[in-house]
Amino acid sequence: MNTAQIPAGAAGTATATRPVLEVVGLRKRFGDHTALDGIDLTVEEGEVVAILGPSGSGKSTLVRCLDQLETIDGGAMYLDGELLGFEQGKVLRPLTDAGVRAQRRRMSMVFQQFNLFPHWTVLRNVTEAPVAVHGVAPAEAKAKALDLLEKVGLSDKATAYPRQLSGGQQQRVAIARAVAVEPRVLLFDEPTSALDPELIDEVLQTMQALAASGRTMVVVTHEMEFAREVADRCVFMADGKVVEDQPAEAFFRNPQTDRLRSFLARSMRRNDEQQ
Ligand SMILES: Nc1ncnc2c1ncn2[C@@H]1O[C@H](COP(=O)(O)OP(=O)(O)OP(=O)(O)O)[C@@H](O)[C@H]1O
Ligand SMILES: [Mg+2]
Numbered sequence: 001m002n003t004a005q006i007p008a009g010a011a012g013t014a015t016a017t018r019p020v021l022e023v024v025g026l027r028k029r030f031g032d033h034t035a036l037d038g039i040d041l042t043v044e045e046g047e048v049v050a051i052l053g054p055s056g057s058g059k060s061t062l063v064r065c066l067d068q069l070e071t072i073d074g075g076a077m078y079l080d081g082e083l084l085g086f087e088q089g090k091v092l093r094p095l096t097d098a099g100v101r102a103q104r105r106r107m108s109m110v111f112q113q114f115n116l117f118p119h120w121t122v123l124r125n126v127t128e129a130p131v132a133v134h135g136v137a138p139a140e141a142k143a144k145a146l147d148l149l150e151k152v153g154l155s156d157k158a159t160a161y162p163r164q165l166s167g168g169q170q171q172r173v174a175i176a177r178a179v180a181v182e183p184r185v186l187l188f189d190e191p192t193s194a195l196d197p198e199l200i201d202e203v204l205q206t207m208q209a210l211a212a213s214g215r216t217m218v219v220v221t222h223e224m225e226f227a228r229e230v231a232d233r234c235v236f237m238a239d240g241k242v243v244e245d246q247p248a249e250a251f252f253r254n255p256q257t258d259r260l261r262s263f264l265a266r267s268m269r270r271n272d273e274q275q
Helices: 059-066 097-104 122-133 138-151 167-180 197-212 224-230 248-253 258-274
Strands: 021-030 033-043 048-052 074-079 107-110 185-189 217-220 233-238 241-247
Touching: 021 059, 033 059, 033 074, 033 241, 048 059, 048 224, 059 185, 059 217, 107 167, 122 138, 122 167, 138 167, 167 197, 197 217, 197 224, 224 248, 224 258, 233 248, 233 258, 241 248, 241 258
Parallel strands: 048 217, 048 233, 107 185, 185 217
Antiparallel strands: 021 033, 021 074, 233 241
16 A cells, blocks of 8 residues: 555544544455445444444454454554554554564454364463463463453363363353453454354353453444444444444434445344244
């Protein structure tokens, strides 16, 4: 991308409260296909923002760009006012790999497929990043991991291996692992989509508890009830654009566009059929 054209975020100005995350005019192309077409998004401290939208609308691409798993083609992203992916000097240069890694340590992502290390115990899965990447003392990391495992209802599984756990349990370990590094933002990409229906609620409850404890979260989800009850704001994406961005209650009760109205109607119908 032309680094001379990186837009400044409001975060760069001396506002009273600085957003944790700010995305300005974000663009991402895959070949000829524009996956993100000028995304603007602000996430405040302690806010839970749900990202909804049809398949292919760019939801995963957005969170993957935030976590710097993708390079971007335009626009800018800021974490606590710091430009992500680029050195902010007179001349803008892409960050070194070490610079990107340092920024990525301040966020955690929870994936649909858990991605636990199969040959490590639950405890090691949770303590590894704090010890190996963040330099936390092993005893301290262990105490914290046990505390987190208790919070996600898995104190009795610390010495188990991932294969000995259900999908819902594995995803709760993945959530504990994500929280263990005390990230500024937790990113979730459809954390319940790979789960059997009866295991979804336990994971959503864990996420609800995290939200209630004041964590800043961006959650891509198809779980309408969760979005309505737990998210502060809901963002509806279509064709790589943000079509609506509203407080959760207004989003569901008073959609402003036909596109969101029909998306909600379709999603509710699907939910009814599943019950
Ligand atoms: N690595 C890639 N290479 C090429 N095209 C891609 C790649 N990743 C995503 N895309 C395309 O970008 C668009 C957005 O994809 P994305 O995965 O972000 O959608 P999504 O909203 O997460 O969809 P879903 O609800 O199915 O997960 C799609 O058209 C997709 O095919
Ligand atoms: Mg996706």
